[in-house]
Amino acid sequence: MDFKGSDTIPGPRTEDHLPQSTQAAAKIVIVGGFGVGKTTMVGSVSEIRPLTTEETMTEAGIGVDDNYGSESKTATTVAMDFGRIRITEQLVLYLFGTPGQERFWFLWNGLFEGALGAVVLLDTRRLEVSFDVMGRLEERGVPFVVAVNTFPDGPHYPVEDLRAALDLPPEVPIVECDARRRASSRDVLMTLMRFLHSLALSGSLT
Secondary structure (H helix, E strand, C coil), X not given: CXXXXXXXXXXXXXXXXXXXXXXXXXXXXXXXXXXXXXXXXXXXXXXXXXXXXXXXXXXXXXXCCCCCCCCCCCEEECCCEEEEXXXXXXXXXXXXXXXXXXHHHHHHHHHHCCCCEEEEEECHXXXXXXXXXXXXXXXXXXXXXXXXECCCCCCCCCHHHHHHHHCCCCCCCEEEECCCCHHHHHHHHHHHHHHHHHHHHHCCCC
8 A cells, every 4th residue: 555645554444443432451371282273262262353473384494394284374463363362342352373393483472471370272183282281380380271263174082081181180171172263262262261260269369
């Protein structure tokens, strides 16, 4: 778009303006390994046009990035995804999706800063990539829920088997979701908010 000769620079779209009824906002991070659906989840649930930092994958990643199960993926997040969703008239969540490739994990520390909670998005074809992800959250004291993104060729495991494999305490919620569907992604966020509320009531959330 050419703005030459114009004294006006367009601002945010009307639908991107923060509702006047908003009284509180919380930062939520969506984390997981490469190709588990983080960008998809942010895009499906955000009520504003999401900001993404996807770049085309190149040969430089061959032998470096683990893209098992996502061989057809041609782009990857290199910094973050950003979206926003209003949970109630008063509460807004700011969503930050982290890069999944391990060589970009150095960016996570900044994204975790000030986060109220997190969603760990899981691909049952690659459970092992989630261990480091959850370990980093635990080190920083960020409470989280686990969302199992259902892929057509992904194996299905009972919740308790997943809990044992991931070595998760019984109070950490594990839910299934379809990151492509807005309602499903919203349900995951509501599960996280209920979990954070229960931690606050018990005095475990500082």
